[in-house]
Amino acid sequence: MNLHALYHRSQSNYCYCYDEEKVHIRLRSAKNDLDQVILIYGDKYDWEKKQKIIMELIGSDGLFDYFAAIVKPDKKRLAYFFEVVKGKEKLYYTEWGISKEIDRKELHMHYFQYPYMHRTDMQVVPQWAKDAVFYQIFPERFNNGDPSISPANTRDWCEKPEAANFFGGDLKGIMSKISYLEQLGINAVYLTPIFEAPTNHKYDTTDYYKIDPHFGDLKVFKELVSKCHEKGIKVVLDAVFNHSGFFFAPFQDVIKNGEESPYYEWFNIHKWPLKMDPPSYDTFAFSPYMPKLNTQNPEVKNYLLCVARYWIKEADIDGWRLDVCDEVDHEFWRSFKKTVKEAKPDAFIIGEMWLNSLPWLLGDQFDTVMNYPLTRNCLQYFAYNQISDKQFKESITKIQMNHMQQVNEVMFNLLDSHDTPRFLTLAGGNRSKLKLAAAFQMTYIGTPCIYYGTEVGMEGLQDPDCRRPMEWNEENWDLDLYSYYKGLIHLRRNHEALREGSFRWIDTYDGIIGYIRETEKERILVFINNHEKGQEIDIGCNTVINALSGDLLQGCEGKLSIKMDKYSVQILIVKQ
């Protein structure tokens, strides 16, 4: 038995409350090593009534197998350990380590424990986020609805974006496209920053309480949110709290008054007088125009929490996406979560993270994070054909195992964003690749987000190129892609199994990845052929409906053969 591989830790992604009734337990072992894992569990104050359950092998990555079980502790207290079996070898894995026997008198030194299930400590995510299909808008580039407020130097809509140029996109522009969004089928938008700031991206806030005048004003924004809500569309804003802009009044006050400024401690000034090159104060990266806010200072903390509350209370927004959130202290985010959920209990909090996000996703800080690891896997698998079917499945499994199930259910799954090249461009413009990736995104577990224009085939390399003005000339649209996206979005929105169903790989077919999404009410099979070669697969004698075409497919004599063209997907609703 590979003892080095065995891993479990309570109160982590390996053991957590899924809800007020259920505790999810996972165990990691070396791949293909164990024959069986038995979970022995009970109440430590009443161990005689302990129970046993065989854990299920729910997935594997390159190195490890993952076993899982769900238990419902009677008195909210859970003590447990594992019996791991390989051939004739049987060992116990406890908090104390691995052993052949456990001395009954010493049980209290061996249990793993979820000592008590408290709602206050649980990771509870908003229900609506599970049902959401997001659309990310970079407001300066989406639509110009009010040329009268466009910057003086506004470029023509069809010019090329540069790091510092402007195109005049604004809130009225978004407002006038709500019907477009509605038709596309999305039901949530995430807007990159909209508060006053000198740049086109507005990640250098001048005034957290003011809509950028080139975008509109409070009245227009409130109208936008209200119109979105009328159409069932939630609105999430971008919170840039790691740093302010250079022209943020408190920073300007420091520039003016130096150590006398009441805002001197709002930043981390190394040395007075200020120097900009290199900056003599903490900044985002090394940018002198983005002084880092001292969120450890209670005044700053309070200021930013008021901002967070204000936009919920004043404009009724539905959540915040948190910029550079890993460089802000956890203590700040804990208070942030409390403030935000108090203002709106089902507000959605999305962290901008690129990798390890577990420390922020244990119940006290974020609801979810941007799933860039998934982005990368989709690129490697669909866009580059760089990894095998098996490797893709393994990586996806690994990402799942990194988080609690309720987090996976609202993982912010994206193929591209304002911070990455566009997927289609990285796929060499190959539409079939994007379509496969989109089909995966829309049928996979988690909350999908479409970066504006992806649905009509917009391209773009790394920033600034990925921030081109939205293509509104339908003649330039890839209509096939557009209707494909529309179909996928509607499919997801109409099928509970795709939004909230369990996820399980189907390992039956070579060269085809397959998975099942399932709730008590429905069962959907997804098959993806990410290869040059078509093939037929037999999915057994079910009656299924092709979810995108609506065709009824009927098996006969125990066989139902499904044709998988090269680079194609089949989404099949099982008739029960």
Add this chain to the structure above:
Amino acid sequence: MNLHALYHRSQSNYCYCYDEEKVHIRLRSAKNDLDQVILIYGDKYDWEKKQKIIMELIGSDGLFDYFAAIVKPDKKRLAYFFEVVKGKEKLYYTEWGISKEIDRKELHMHYFQYPYMHRTDMQVVPQWAKDAVFYQIFPERFNNGDPSISPANTRDWCEKPEAANFFGGDLKGIMSKISYLEQLGINAVYLTPIFEAPTNHKYDTTDYYKIDPHFGDLKVFKELVSKCHEKGIKVVLDAVFNHSGFFFAPFQDVIKNGEESPYYEWFNIHKWPLKMDPPSYDTFAFSPYMPKLNTQNPEVKNYLLCVARYWIKEADIDGWRLDVCDEVDHEFWRSFKKTVKEAKPDAFIIGEMWLNSLPWLLGDQFDTVMNYPLTRNCLQYFAYNQISDKQFKESITKIQMNHMQQVNEVMFNLLDSHDTPRFLTLAGGNRSKLKLAAAFQMTYIGTPCIYYGTEVGMEGLQDPDCRRPMEWNEENWDLDLYSYYKGLIHLRRNHEALREGSFRWIDTYDGIIGYIRETEKERILVFINNHEKGQEIDIGCNTVINALSGDLLQGCEGKLSIKMDKYSVQILIVKQ
């Protein structure tokens, strides 16, 4: 290379801020597997200036080696990964996994990160706790200083303790023994509960604001604390916040007024009317006399936080030991820490934990926990001779690796307590065994705590027997043991290296465990022979002082031979 064994996780015991300058990094690998581990680290926004450092192998347990390094990030931001080497095999271990190469364009998807060092998130422990030698007192059994307030049914001091009998110990009794404590050399006391409660142990609080009348009153308690402080002795009380007693006024109000009671939500009542057998409300274990407090209710939370603050502000206590703290929500403890540290920044917070305590020791909750895993290892090694020298060292290393260094420095190291049989009894009354264990406890890293009477050879099995009245008849004392303890305590208090020095095993001698405690100023060697057979060891040509006897030992011609009798210890101060 054993890839399954490689383990690292940022923002955990594997990567944390030790202070505002230093980040400690650890890597786990299979035992005896790797030849070298190189840490490659830098600022992710300025990766060109990255640095390399060879990590040091700092210890091993049964299965794993642990490598460590300390780095000082320039801009408080740290990105890093590992190069692991075995023979000609060289691999990178990153947040993304293990690979032969890392694509430079993809670095942002590979770094492990400590994204930003914030003081608000750091685990900062009180300095005095590093310098403390604690003494645990069970007040009902320590000394009767005021017979006029003893319970009516008080037993004679020399009778046997039973689960429910009383002996009249009280606060004046403790006060009159301060000089005893002073002479012994301890500089901190931890008192089990002293608030009004019907039992002798008082873990069933009736009134959190009232000293138990059989123990004294507020005036006496304040005098006790003040006298202790005069003598440089800190005072830590027991916070029983998981549950109240049956006679706690709010619970009585619920009994009286049922669902009409304003305190109904202070508990978790399953069903009205209340039943006691089995209890129809949440309790500690299954005890109807200890109704579990609903610490998730803001009113209860606020009430208990006020209690925590009150005893600091009113009586100037120096910290809290937290009873059954694993069954109280983390959210409560986060607020508790804030409240307590606000009231007294260097208050010491000690959790009662038996095993996995990491989730409470990451910076936002406790300072330390009772180190029962160490207790168990000391029993197995010293008292039972059940594990080998190697196994003992491995287990101790494992416990160290489970926690941040600053937590190890104040780990509440105990050999026994009111909740365990006495060490001496478990060691079959063998004094030499207790002496070895005590020498280890007093020279090891962490804050030692002596359970009252251990120093004079008191015995006792599991509760109630381990709660015998303190032996004050010096004729019954083991004077040799007493002076040995006194010597050890003074040694620790006089030598910085024993309190704050680094810890490293010496692996040179068979049958002898040895370790070095070292600061910049001093270096102390400890050798323990836990075997029936004496031997001589050559510790090289140093001049050393036998710390307990004061003898100067001088080597000659590169050799210094030290005689280790059976079951003996040598604590040697290296003359530099």
